[in-house]
Amino acid sequence: MALNAMPALAERLDTSAPFPRARMHEALANLPPDALDAALRRLRREVMLTVMARDLGGAADLAEVTGAMTALAEEAISASLGAAVAETQARFGTPQGAESGKPQTLHVVGMGKLGGGELNVSSDIDLIFTYPEEGETQGGIVSVTNQEYFQTVGKRIIALLSELTGDGYVFRVDMRLRPWGDGPLAMGFGALEDYFVAHGRDWERYAWIKGRAITGDDETGLNNVVRPFVFRRYLDFGAIESLKGLHAQIKREVARRDLSDHVKLGPGGIREIEFIAQALQMIRGGREPRLRIRPTIPVLNELVALNQMPREVADELAAAYDFLRRVEHRLQYADDQQTHTLPRGDEARLRLAQSMGRADYAEFMRKLDAHRDIVRLHFETVLGDPAPVTPGNADGGPVDWEQALVVHGFDNPQELTRLIESTLTGARARRLAPGARERFEALLGPMMAAARDTATPDLAFTRLLAFAENIASRSGYIALLSQAPAALARLAKLLGASGWAAQYLGSHPILLDELIDERTLYAAQDLLTYSVSLRQHLAAHEGDIEAQMNAAREAHHTAVFRILAQDLQGLLTIEKLADLLSELADRTLECVLGACWATVSKRHRDTPRFAIIAYGKLGGKELGYASDLDLVFLYDDEDERASENYARLAQKLVTFLDTRTTAGRLFETDTRLRPDGDSGLLVSSLSAFRNYEEKRAWLWEHQALTRARFCAGDTDIGTAFERERKHILTLPRDAEKLKQEVRDMRKKMHDGHPNRSKLFDLKHDEGGMVDIEFCVQALVLGHAREHAALIGNLGNIALLGIAAQAGLLDAQLAQGAADAYRSYRAHQHTLRLNGAEYARIDPALCVAEIETVKRLWRTVLGD
Numbered sequence: 001m002a003l004n005a006m007p008a009l010a011e012r013l014d015t016s017a018p019f020p021r022a023r024m025h026e027a028l029a030n031l032p033p034d035a036l037d038a039a040l041r042r043l044r045r046e047v048m049l050t051v052m053a054r055d056l057g058g059a060a061d062l063a064e065v066t067g068a069m070t071a072l073a074e075e076a077i078s079a080s081l082g083a084a085v086a087e088t089q090a091r092f093g094t095p096q097g098a099e100s101g102k103p104q105t106l107h108v109v110g111m112g113k114l115g116g117g118e119l120n121v122s123s124d125i126d127l128i129f130t131y132p133e134e135g136e137t138q139g140g141i142v143s144v145t146n147q148e149y150f151q152t153v154g155k156r157i158i159a160l161l162s163e164l165t166g167d168g169y170v171f172r173v174d175m176r177l178r179p180w181g182d183g184p185l186a187m188g189f190g191a192l193e194d195y196f197v198a199h200g201r202d203w204e205r206y207a208w209i210k211g212r213a214i215t216g217d218d219e220t221g222l223n224n225v226v227r228p229f230v231f232r233r234y235l236d237f238g239a240i241e242s243l244k245g246l247h248a249q250i251k252r253e254v255a256r257r258d259l260s261d262h263v264k265l266g267p268g269g270i271r272e273i274e275f276i277a278q279a280l281q282m283i284r285g286g287r288e289p290r291l292r293i294r295p296t297i298p299v300l301n302e303l304v305a306l307n308q309m310p311r312e313v314a315d316e317l318a319a320a321y322d323f324l325r326r327v328e329h330r331l332q333y334a335d336d337q338q339t340h341t342l343p344r345g346d347e348a349r350l351r352l353a354q355s356m357g358r359a360d361y362a363e364f365m366r367k368l369d370a371h372r373d374i375v376r377l378h379f380e381t382v383l384g385d386p387a388p389v390t391p392g393n394a395d396g397g398p399v400d401w402e403q404a405l406v407v408h409g410f411d412n413p414q415e416l417t418r419l420i421e422s423t424l425t426g427a428r429a430r431r432l433a434p435g436a437r438e439r440f441e442a443l444l445g446p447m448m449a450a451a452r453d454t455a456t457p458d459l460a461f462t463r464l465l466a467f468a469e470n471i472a473s474r475s476g477y478i479a480l481l482s483q484a485p486a487a488l489a490r491l492a493k494l495l496g497a498s499g500w501a502a503q504y505l506g507s508h509p510i511l512l513d514e515l516i517d518e519r520t521l522y523a524a525q526d527l528l529t530y531s532v533s534l535r536q537h538l539a540a541h542e543g544d545i546e547a548q549m550n551a552a553r554e555a556h557h558t559a560v561f562r563i564l565a566q567d568l569q570g571l572l573t574i575e576k577l578a579d580l581l582s583e584l585a586d587r588t589l590e591c592v593l594g595a596c597w598a599t600v601s602k603r604h605r606d607t608p609r610f611a612i613i614a615y616g617k618l619g620g621k622e623l624g625y626a627s628d629l630d631l632v633f634l635y636d637d638e639d640e641r642a643s644e645n646y647a648r649l650a651q652k653l654v655t656f657l658d659t660r661t662t663a664g665r666l667f668e669t670d671t672r673l674r675p676d677g678d679s680g681l682l683v684s685s686l687s688a689f690r691n692y693e694e695k696r697a698w699l700w701e702h703q704a705l706t707r708a709r710f711c712a713g714d715t716d717i718g719t720a721f722e723r724e725r726k727h728i729l730t731l732p733r734d735a736e737k738l739k740q741e742v743r744d745m746r747k748k749m750h751d752g753h754p755n756r757s758k759l760f761d762l763k764h765d766e767g768g769m770v771d772i773e774f775c776v777q778a779l780v781l782g783h784a785r786e787h788a789a790l791i792g793n794l795g796n797i798a799l800l801g802i803a804a805q806a807g808l809l810d811a812q813l814a815q816g817a818a819d820a821y822r823s824y825r826a827h828q829h830t831l832r833l834n835g836a837e838y839a840r841i842d843p844a845l846c847v848a849e850i851e852t853v854k855r856l857w858r859t860v861l862g863d
Contacts, residue, residue: 013046015053018064021071028079036083037160040076041167047072051121052333055326056355062322065329069119074214076161076170077108077127081215084156088149093140095149097133104131106150106186107216108157111177115210116294120325122332122339124172125161128211129154129186132218150186172338177207189218189225196229202242202282205230209278209285210294231285231292232476239476243279247382250275263327264340268372270328272379273321279382280308287513287554289540296321307520313378320371323356327368330355404445408452416461420444423469432472440472443482450485450492460496467495467502471509480512487515490565497568499835500625504564507664510554511561521565525580530559531587538595548595549656552588553663559584560625568833574825575795582621585629585667586614589657589712592666596652600645609637610646610683611713612653613721615673620707620795622825624832628668629657632708633683636717643685650683673704686720693728699741702728703777709793730785739861742778746770759840760850762824762831767850767857769828772796772821775860779803796821809859817856820849 027043028036051068054060085106095104111126113119135146144152162173179187179195187195196204208230213219232239250271253259259266277299285291290302297318303309330352331339343349346361353364401420405413423429424441432440447468451461471477481488491512495502505511514521534555541547563580566572572580589612597608616630617623633653635646657667674680675692684692693705705725710718753764763769776796784790787806790799797818804814823846828839843850 013049013053015050015057015059018054018060019047019050019068021075024072024075028075031079033083033087036079037163037165038167040079040160040170041165044072044076044170045168048121048336055329056333062325065121066113066118066325069121069123070114070117073110073114073119073125073171077110077125077157077214080157080160081106081108081153083160084153087156088152089140091141092144092149092152093137095131095137095146096135097146098135099133102133104133104135104146104150105215105217106131106153107213107218107222109211109222110214111207111211113210114214115212116296117212118295118325120332120338121329122336124174124338126174126177128175128178129157130189130192130222131186131216132189132221134188134190146188147184147186151184154185177204189221193225193229196225200229202239203246205239206243206246206278206282209281212294227292230282233286239282243282247275247279247379261342262340263324263331263342263368266372268320268375268379270321270324270340272375273317273324276317276378276382277303284308284513287510289537307517307523316374317378320375323367323371327352327356399441401444404448408448409457410448410452410461411458416458419462419465423465426469428469428472436473436475436478439475439478439482440468443468443478446482446485446488447492450488451496453489454493454496456496460492463495463499463502464492467491467506470506474509477509477512480516484516486518487512490515490518490521494565494568498564498833500833501564501568503835504561504625508557508561510663511557514558514561514565521562522569522571523562525559525563525566525584527559527580527583527587530555530584531591534588534591535594538591542595542598545599545656546661549659549661549666550663552592552595552656553661553666556584556588556666557664564625574822574829575797577829578622578624581623581625581627582618585618585623586711588666589629592656593649593653593712596656597649599652600648602641603645604639604641605637607714608635608646608649609642609714609717610635610649611717611721612711613708614711615704615708616670618711619709620793622795624829626832628670630670630673630704632671632674632689634686634689634717634721635683636686636714636720646683647681654682673701686717686724689721690724693724697728699738699781700745702781703742703745703774705729706777706780707793726791729780729791730788732785733781735782738778738782742774743861746774755838755840757838757840758843759838760843760846762828762839762841762846767853769821769824771853771857772800772817772824775817775856776800776803778860779808783808809856813852813856813859816852820846820852823849 024043024047028039031039047068051060051065055065096102097104107130109115109128109130111128113123114125114127119125129150131146131150133146137143137146137149158173158175161170163169175185176182178185179192179199184191208226211226211230213222216222250265253265259269262269264270274296277296280303281291281299284306288302288306290306291299293299293302300309300314300317304311304314328340331341331343334343334348343352349361349364353359353361356364356367358364358367402413402417405416410416429437429440444465447464448461451457451464454460468478468481481491491505494505494515534552537551537555538548541551560581563572563577563584567577593608593610593612597603597610611634613619613632613634614630615632617627618629618631633646633650635642637646654669654671657669658665671682672678674682675684675689675697693701705728708721708725710721749770750764750766753761755761755765761768773796776799780790780799783803783806787802787808789802789806792799792802794802800809800814800818800821803809804811827841827846831839831841
């Protein structure tokens with residue numbers, strides 16, 4: 001019809017290629033004020049006809065169609081803004097910021113499908129008008145406030161786009177997503193932020209996920225206002241209730257209005273796919289910057305990459321989205337109306353079916369229903385709908401907690417009842433708002449059910465109750481446990497198995513999210529991906545050291561928690577656990593080192609010639625959950641600025657690792673093993689380190705060197721360090737003097753860790769772990785010159801075997817000592833998992849091991 005009415009348009013219409021954006025821009029550029037109305041409408045007709053012809057002819061995919069319509073809207077808005085500003089400035093002058101004194105610009109924010117870059121062919125555009133600063137205009141006939149100025153500009157933009165003229169309209173404009181729906185047409189960033197804080201509702205957070213500034217010069221400033229409102233810093237399970245309300249509202253509307261023929265709002269329609277993507281964005285986007293994007297299909301793909309959605313589900317939703325959006329466009333091509341309803345007439349139905357590549361309408365409906373059934377299934381399950389397990393009385397009276405505990409089969413219901421009542425009448429519970437208290441009490445029943453199914457029900461419930469009390473005021477975490485019964489069950493098992501896990505989670509409740517998906521929780525650790533992700537997080541917060549510190553802590557806590565879950569599940573040996581924790585520390589140090597170097601303002605090179613050397617538990621790859629890091633810092637750089645810059649780097653690194661932020665501490669570090677200890681420089685040149693080790697180091701420092709290794713930084717320095725380590729370990733030594741010095745150092749250490757209990761201290765008592773470690777170190781220092789295999793930093797168990805192969809130990813004794821060391825580490829690990837202050841056990845449990853280690857000591861070091 002349009003082509004018949006305008007033969008000139010038909011002649012110049014080119015459907016052989018997508019409509020170029022540059023051509024859209026050219027069509028609206030440098031026009032006299034009275035020509036823009038008609039130019040906008042002519043351009044829309046031309047773009048629409050090109051898109052329609054290419055789409056129906058099979059030449060354009062969905063991305064091309066929505067991309068062209070989005071580009072048209074953006075160009076039309078920009079041109080309209082330019083014209084509106086020119087008109088308004090002629091009267092009022094230029095708006096100035098009261099604080100900055102700078103000219104202010106209008107930020108036209110596209111919401112909905114425009115914001116997502118997914119505009120359909122006959123869509124309204126949802127807009128919001130905002131600007132950076134309040135102030136007044138200057139240089140005009142009349143001075144007005146910035147708000148008055150931008151409201152005038154906004155009204156003119158709306159008129160240029162939506163007024164119906166003889167040439168039609170460009171876009172219908174909907175402003176109802178602005179604050180209060182019918183509030184001021186334009187408002188400053190500050191007022192917008194105030195609204196979000198005081199009045200913002202969860203459905204507005206949901207809507208603002210798609211918000212995108214189309215015009216304006218301070219997108220960063222706008223994002224700083226919007227992002228904290230939309231995306232909470234932690235996983236936002238507190239939003240689940242409101243999302244469920246929206247979810248239920250959608251379902252009720254579908255049922256009430258009989259929307260079965262509506263491809264957008266009906267069951268399994270476009271809106272349900274968008275809800276699935278945006279709901280998961282809203283919950284997880286605070287922790288996952290990758291989810292802070294707007295187009296629907298890329299969001300689904302990111303959810304897959306983050307293991308938050310199975311690939312097959314994302315593929316099914318993407319296929320349905322593509323099909324439904326193409327149907328939507330064909331419905332709208334007919335009369336250029338924003339319709340989503342399937343046609344009634346036979347002729348229109350056949351035309352629709354054939355345009356979708358189907359022989360008839362029945363075949364088309366079978367395909368449509370197949371897609372909608374799949375979408376409906378995923379929509380129904382996206383937020384889960386667990387039935388609450390809440391003990392109570394039918395008449396609504398007080399809960400009989402003891403009876404509920406008896407029913408669940410707990411051993412000590414009376415004691416647990418007293419614990420519940422004490423908790424509910426305690427100071428924390430009394431401070432809870434009524435709604436929060438109700439949610440907390442409602443969780444007690446599910447907690448009983450979860451604890452009942454663990455190996456230690458009473459202990460698990462006791463720890464669960466203490467944990468829940470600790471987080472009761474944080475509604476998001478209570479919501480998570482209420483909405484995810486599988487996560488609650490895993491939590492009960494973890495807490496029942498480990499007091500240390502209870503303490504760790506209590507300090508970092510953000511980790512609760514990790515319990516939701518069993519696949520990611522128990523999956524093999526991919527520490528290369530961890531490194532890549534951590535670098536991305538640190539880069540995203542460049543310039544904000546506190547944000548970088550928190551990002552590193554949260555990433556490390558998450559990785560440690562996954563390792564802990566696998567450990568408690570029995571999936572890791574002690575050796576594998578230590579290897580994982582040590583590699584995790586290495587990779588974390590590597591990433592943090594780069595971030596810290598970037599903050600050295602006068603750095604003299606892009607990549608520092610600086611290395612981190614690990615000693616002790618990390619050096620020996622025997623790191624535990626709560627181990628501190630023994631670190632030495634070296635550099636090899638002749639630049640005159642090197643010493644000062646690397647000293648700054650080392651201090652920044654220690655501060656980054658040690659400082660306790662809102663996200664906790666990354667590592668506790670100990671740098672006293674550096675040359676000259678506490679009185680020495682924090683960082684040493686490689687030559688100074690070499691000189692110290694060869695001429696001034698004590699024997700105990702050479703003992704420490706047996707478990708030292710390069711772990712992060714410049715690999716050339718790492719190689720040079722290893723050469724020096726080999727040289728030191730193979731120095732000729734007087735055997736008797738060596739033995740005496742090792743015995744003296746062992747006595748000094750023993751005197752520093754007195755044990756007045758009747759228990760055996762696995763680490764420090766005679767016949768314990770330190771005795772084994774000192775024997776191994778003596779073997780290395782005394783014999784590595786003749787037996788090079790002893791130089792390797794392979795761990796005490798492996799080195800005992802090497803010593804036996806070299807004939808330095810009886811093979812049976814070496815194996816017995818290795819078994820004792822492994823047994824001690826297992827006991828120590830179990831004790832620490834349950835929060836023991838000291839690693840001490842009944843000596844009757846390890847009589848044979850103690851005797852074997854004493855025999856090893858006598859063999860290696862004498863009496």
